[in-house]
Amino acid sequence: MTASPAGRASSAPLMGRDAEPTLFEISVPGRTAFQLRTTEVPARPLEELVPPAHLAEAPVAIAEVSERDLVAHVTRLSHRQYSVDLGMYPLGSCTMKYNPKFCDAVAADPALASVHPAAPAALTQGWLEIMVDLEERLCAITGMTAATLQPAAGAAGELTGLLLMRAYHESRGDVRRRVIIPDSAHGTNPASVTLGGYEVTTVPSNDRGLVDLEALRGVLGPDVAGIMLTNPNTLGLFEEQIVEIAAAVHEVGGLVYYDGANLNAILGVVRPGDMGFDIVHMNLHKTFATPHGGGGPGAGPVAVAAHLVDFLPGPRAVREGTGFEWATPARSIGRVHGWHGNALVLARALAYIHVHGAEGLTRVAQHAVVNANWLRRRLAAILPAAHDRMCMHECTLRATALKDAYGVRALDVAKALLEEGFHAPTVYFPLIVDEALMFEPTETESPQTLEALAQAIERIALRAATDPEGLHRAPQTTPVARVDEARAARHLIATADAARP
Amino acid sequence: MADYLPHTPEEVAAMLAFVGVDSLEGLYAHVPSAVRLAGGLDLPAGMTEPDAAAVVAGYGARNAARASELVCFAGAGAYDHEVPPVVRALAGRSEFVTAYTPYQPEVAQGVLQAIFEYQTLVARLAGLPIANASLYDGATALVEALNMAHGATGRSRMLVSSGVHPHWRAVARTFAAGTGHEVVEVPLVDGRTDWSGVEPAGVAAVVVAYPNYLGVLEDPAEAKALAGSAGGLLVVAGDPVAAGVLRSAGSWGADVFVGEGQPFGTALSFGGPYLGLFACAEAQVRRLPGRIVGETLDTEGRRAYVTTLRAREQDIRREKATSNVCTNQTLMAVTAAVQLGWLGTRGLREVATRCAQGAHYLFDELTRIDGVAPAVTAPFFREFALRLRRPAREVVARLAEEGILAGVALDALCAPGDRSIDAPEGVLLVAVTERRTRAEIDRYVRVMRGVLQ
Numbered sequence: 001m002t003a004s005p006a007g008r009a010s011s012a013p014l015m016g017r018d019a020e021p022t023l024f025e026i027s028v029p030g031r032t033a034f035q036l037r038t039t040e041v042p043a044r045p046l047e048e049l050v051p052p053a054h055l056a057e058a059p060v061a062i063a064e065v066s067e068r069d070l071v072a073h074v075t076r077l078s079h080r081q082y083s084v085d086l087g088m089y090p091l092g093s094c095t096m097k098y099n100p101k102f103c104d105a106v107a108a109d110p111a112l113a114s115v116h117p118a119a120p121a122a123l124t125q126g127w128l129e130i131m132v133d134l135e136e137r138l139c140a141i142t143g144m145t146a147a148t149l150q151p152a153a154g155a156a157g158e159l160t161g162l163l164l165m166r167a168y169h170e171s172r173g174d175v176r177r178r179v180i181i182p183d184s185a186h187g188t189n190p191a192s193v194t195l196g197g198y199e200v201t202t203v204p205s206n207d208r209g210l211v212d213l214e215a216l217r218g219v220l221g222p223d224v225a226g227i228m229l230t231n232p233n234t235l236g237l238f239e240e241q242i243v244e245i246a247a248a249v250h251e252v253g254g255l256v257y258y259d260g261a262n263l264n265a266i267l268g269v270v271r272p273g274d275m276g277f278d279i280v281h282m283n284l285h286k287t288f289a290t291p292h293g294g295g296g297p298g299a300g301p302v303a304v305a306a307h308l309v310d311f312l313p314g315p316r317a318v319r320e321g322t323g324f325e326w327a328t329p330a331r332s333i334g335r336v337h338g339w340h341g342n343a344l345v346l347a348r349a350l351a352y353i354h355v356h357g358a359e360g361l362t363r364v365a366q367h368a369v370v371n372a373n374w375l376r377r378r379l380a381a382i383l384p385a386a387h388d389r390m391c392m393h394e395c396t397l398r399a400t401a402l403k404d405a406y407g408v409r410a411l412d413v414a415k416a417l418l419e420e421g422f423h424a425p426t427v428y429f430p431l432i433v434d435e436a437l438m439f440e441p442t443e444t445e446s447p448q449t450l451e452a453l454a455q456a457i458e459r460i461a462l463r464a465a466t467d468p469e470g471l472h473r474a475p476q477t478t479p480v481a482r483v484d485e486a487r488a489a490r491h492l493i494a495t496a497d498a499a500r501p
Numbered sequence: 502m503a504d505y506l507p508h509t510p511e512e513v514a515a516m517l518a519f520v521g522v523d524s525l526e527g528l529y530a531h532v533p534s535a536v537r538l539a540g541g542l543d544l545p546a547g548m549t550e551p552d553a554a555a556v557v558a559g560y561g562a563r564n565a566a567r568a569s570e571l572v573c574f575a576g577a578g579a580y581d582h583e584v585p586p587v588v589r590a591l592a593g594r595s596e597f598v599t600a601y602t603p604y605q606p607e608v609a610q611g612v613l614q615a616i617f618e619y620q621t622l623v624a625r626l627a628g629l630p631i632a633n634a635s636l637y638d639g640a641t642a643l644v645e646a647l648n649m650a651h652g653a654t655g656r657s658r659m660l661v662s663s664g665v666h667p668h669w670r671a672v673a674r675t676f677a678a679g680t681g682h683e684v685v686e687v688p689l690v691d692g693r694t695d696w697s698g699v700e701p702a703g704v705a706a707v708v709v710a711y712p713n714y715l716g717v718l719e720d721p722a723e724a725k726a727l728a729g730s731a732g733g734l735l736v737v738a739g740d741p742v743a744a745g746v747l748r749s750a751g752s753w754g755a756d757v758f759v760g761e762g763q764p765f766g767t768a769l770s771f772g773g774p775y776l777g778l779f780a781c782a783e784a785q786v787r788r789l790p791g792r793i794v795g796e797t798l799d800t801e802g803r804r805a806y807v808t809t810l811r812a813r814e815q816d817i818r819r820e821k822a823t824s825n826v827c828t829n830q831t832l833m834a835v836t837a838a839v840q841l842g843w844l845g846t847r848g849l850r851e852v853a854t855r856c857a858q859g860a861h862y863l864f865d866e867l868t869r870i871d872g873v874a875p876a877v878t879a880p881f882f883r884e885f886a887l888r889l890r891r892p893a894r895e896v897v898a899r900l901a902e903e904g905i906l907a908g909v910a911l912d913a914l915c916a917p918g919d920r921s922i923d924a925p926e927g928v929l930l931v932a933v934t935e936r937r938t939r940a941e942i943d944r945y946v947r948v949m950r951g952v953l954q
Binding site: 015019020022023024031032033034035036037038039040041042043044046049050051053054055056059060061062063064065067070071073074075077078079080081082083084085086089091094096097098099100102104106108109110111112113114115116117118119120122123124125126127129130137140141143152153154155156158159162163166167186187188190191192193194195196197199200238240242243266267268269270271274275283285289291292293294295296297298313333334335336337338339340341342343344345347350351353354355356357358359360361362363364366367369370371373374377378389390414415418423424426429443444445446447473475478479480481482483484485487488489492493494495496497498 | 503504505506507508512513515516517519520521522525526528529530531532533535536537538541542543544545546547548549550553554556557558559560561562563564565566567568569571573575577578579581583585587590591593594595596597598599600601602603604605606607608609610611612614615617618620621622624625626630631632634635637638639640641648666668669671672674675676678679680681718744745746747748749752761768769770771772773774775786792793794795796797798799800801803804805806807809810811812814815816817818819820821822824825826827828829830831832833835838839841842843844845846847848849850851852854855857858859861862880882894897898901906909910913914935936937938939940942
C-alpha cells in the first residue's frame with residue numbers, strides 16, 4: 001500500500017465559491033434564448049381557439065435570459081456541487097459508486113429515448129425486450145420468480161411490496177394488522193408500512209447488532225403480515241440467523257420482505273430468494289450504478305417468489321411467441337406508475353449487467369466488502385466500529401471518543417471532511433448507534449483513495465485535540481459555510497417570490 | 502468480462518492481508534453456508550463496452566416507434582416537445598447527474614439552488630405559493646395530493662373526475678388499497694365532468710383535470726364549488742404547458758396543483774423517468790410530501806439553500822411521515838428549470854400557443870374526412886378525441902406503416918368500464934406540439950383519409 005494519498009477532490013480550488021445570482025436576478029426584460037421550428041401552421045390568435053374565460057390575463061413570468069447567460073448560470077451552479085465524478089462519496093446505505101458513462105450513452109440513444117410510452121407493443125418490441133431481459137436477470141440475481149419494473153424508486157418499491165403482501169393475505173381471507181421492522185431500519189420502511197395500511201412493530205437489535213431472534217419470536221403472531229429486513233443490515237452486518245428469522249415469520253403465516261438497499265454487498269454470493277425472502281425490492285440507482293441525479297431518478301423494481309406472481313402490478317412485458325407483449329397478472333394489485341416505470345434507468349441497469357456478467361457482479365460485491373473492511377480496520381484507532389468484526393459493504397463507526405474527549409461530534413467530523421475534499425459519510429444513522437458515522441466506500445474507489453480518506457480523518461482527529469472550536473465552524477473552504485437550518489425552517493422561503501423576514 | 506474496479510491483484514492481496522482473511526471469498530465466511538450460492542449467478546458472461554454496444558443497439562433497432570421512423574401525434578400526458586442541445590448539455594452535466602441527494606448543503610448549493618429555481622417556476626405556473634422538489638410522476642403526485650387531503654380533513658372520500666388521466670386514476674386506486682381511501686370516479690358527459698350526481702358531504706378532495714385527458718377545457722369553478730361546500734380540498738391536475746397561457750390552478754381556487762412535468766425538457770423516454778409536479782397553498786405546507794428547498798444564510802451571513810421542514814420526512818418522522826418518498830426525480834426538476842429558463846416568458850407562451858394552433862388546425866382538417874367525427878363537442882386546448890369509422894388500434898397500426906404515430910387508441914389507455922367515454926375502441930386521442938409542421942399535419946390528414954376510405 002502506497003502512503004502517498006490520491007483521490008482527494010481538493011474542495012477549495014475545485015468548487016465555485018462565488019455566490020451565483022438566481023435565474024430571476026439575471027433576467028433582463030426582452031431577452032430570449034428559445035428557437036422553434038418553422039412550421040407554417042396557421043397562426044390564429046389564441047383568443048379564437050380557446051374560450052377567453054380560460055385565458056390568463058398575463059403570461060406566467062419565467063425569466064428572460066440569453067442562451068449565453070443561461071449556460072454561464074447553470075455551469076456556475078454545477079461548480080458549486082459535489083458529485084461522484086469529482087470525488088469519493090462514502091455515504092453509507094447510498095452506494096454512491098462510479099456510474100459508467102457507457103450506460104449513460106445507452107440511455108441517451110434516440111432509438112430508446114424518443115419512443116412514446118403509449119406506442120403499441122408491435123412498434124416497441126425493443127423496449128419490451130429490454131424489460132423482459134432485465135426482469136429475467138434481476139430474478140437470476142435475487143433468486144426470485146418474476147418482477148415488476150414499475151416502481152420509480154426504492155420507497156415506491158417498498159410500498160408496492162407491502163400492497164402485494166396485503167393482496168396475498170386478503171386473497172386467503174386473512175386479515176393481518178402489523179408489519180415488523182428492526183430498530184436499525186431505514187425510515188422509508190415504517191413510512192411505507194403506514195401507507196400500506198399496517199401498523200409498525202419494532203423489533204430490537206441484540207448486542208451483536210443483529211435482529212434479536214427471541215425478541216422477534218415474542219412479537220410474532222397471527223396478526224403479523226410480514227417483516228421488512230435489510231440484509232446486510234444498516235450497520236453493515238450480515239443477519240447470520242436469517243434462515244431462522246424467515247422460518248419464524250413463515251411459521252405464523254407472514255411474508256418476508258427484502259429491502260434491497262444493501263444488495264451491493266452480496267451480488268453473486270447469496271441470493272434473497274435462497275435466504276427465504278418472498279418479496280425483494282432493488283435500488284437500481286445504487287447496486288446497478290445508475291446515477292443518482294442529485295436525488296433521483298432511481299428505479300425500484302420488486303421481484304417476488306412464485307406464490308406472489310399473480311398479484312404483481314401490470315401491465316408487464318412478457319415473452320409471446322418469438323416477440324413480446326404486455327400482460328396484466330390475474331389478480332394484479334394494479335398500476336403503481338403512470339407508464340412503465342423509469343424506463344431509461346432500467347436500460348442503464350441492463351447495460352451495466354451486460355458488461356459485468358455473472359463474474360463481474362460477484363467481484364463488485366467482493367471488492368465493496370474488502371474496501372469497507374479495510375477502512376474499518378484502518379480507522380479503528382480513531383473511529384472504532386459500533387460492532388468490531390467483519391462487516392459487509394459498509395461499516396458503522398462511532399465518534400464517541402472524540403466527543404467525550406474534545407466535544408467534537410460526528411457532525412463536526414463530517415463537515416471537516418468536506419473541507420478535506422471528500423463527501424461526508426452518513427451521520428447519526430442508524431439511530432441505535434451513538435455518534436454514528438456510516439461509511440460505504442463502494443467497490444470503485446481505489447486503495448489510494450481510501451488511504452487519502454483515512455489520512456484526512458487522522459488530520460481531523462489531531463485537530464480535535466488542538467482546535468475543537470475550529471471543527472465546530474467547519475467547513476470554511478466550501479462554497480458556503482455551515483448552513484443555518486433552523487432559520488430555513490422557522491421562516492420558509494421556498495420560492496424567489498416568497499416574502500423575506 | 503469487464504468491470505470498473507481499480508484494484509490490481511497485488512492491492513487486493515495486500516488489503517485482504519490487512520483485513521485478516523486469505524481470499525475474497527473468505528470475507529463471507531460468516532454467511533451461513535446453507536444459503537450461499539453455489540456455482541455463481543446464472544447470467545451470461547460479461548463483455549466489454551464495445552461488445553455490449555452492439556447488443557444494446559439491437560434493442561433500439563427493434564423499436565419501430567422511434568422518432569426517426571415515426572412522426573409523433575401521440576400525447577396522453579407525454580409530449581414530443583423541442584429539447585435543444587443547450588438544455589441537454591446543461592442538464593447532462595455530471596455534477597448534476599452524479600450527485601446524491603443534497604444532504605450536505607455546503608457542497609450541494611448547485612443542486613439546491615437549481616431546485617429552488619424549479620420550485621419558484623412550478624409555483625408560478627400553478628398560481629400557488631409553495632412547490633416541492635419533485636415527485637416520481639404525475640400519477641404518483643396525484644396520490645400524494647389525495648394523502649394530503651386526507652391529512653388536512655381527516656376524511657377518506659375522494660371525488661376524482663374521470664377526466665383525470667386513466668392511468669393516474671388506476672394508480673390512485675392501487676394505493677387506495679393501502680390507505681383505505683374511497684376513490685369515487687365521477688363520469689364525463691360529452692367530455693366534461695358530470696358532478697350532478699355526487700354527494701359532496703364528507704369529501705376530502707375533489708380532483709379535476711385542466712385541461713382533462715381528452716384535451717377538454719372544463720370549468721374548474723364547478724369542482725371548486727363542490728369542494729368548498731363540503732370543506733374538502735380542490736386538487737387541479739394540469740398540463741404544465743397549457744398552464745403557460747391558461748388561468749392558473751390557484752386562480753380557480755385550487756388548494757393543490759399536480760402535473761406531469763415531462764414536457765419541460767425530458768424526452769419521451771418510453772414513459773420515464775418523468776417528473777411529478779406538486780404545488781400547494783400555504784395552509785398545507787406542513788403536510789407537504791417529500792423534499793422542499795428553502796433559502797437561508799450560512800454562518801458567514803451569505804445566502805444559502807438547504808432542504809427544510811425536514812421533520813415531515815420519512816427519515817426523521819418514520820411511520821408518522823407525510824409520505825414515504827425519499828429518492829425523487831431531482832435531475833428532471835433541474836432539467837425543467839433549465840428548459841424553462843431557455844424558453845423564458847415569451848417562449849413558453851409561444852410553445853403553448855403553437856400547440857393549440859397546430860391541434861386546432863389538424864382537428865379542423867381531420868373532421869372534414871368522412872368517417873371522422875369529434876368524440877366530444879367541448880372546447881379543447883392542444884389535444885382532442887376523435888371517433889373513427891374503424892377501430893382506433895387498427896388505424897394507429899395502419900398509419901404507423903406510413904411513418905405516422907397517429908395518436909393513442911383510447912381502449913389501450915382506459916380500463917374496462919371506464920366512465921370517461923363510451924365505446925373507447927373507436928376513439929383516437931390526438932396531440933399536436935410546436936414541433937409538428939404544416940406539411941406533417943397535411944400528410945397525416947391525407948393518409949388518414951386514405952385509410953378510412
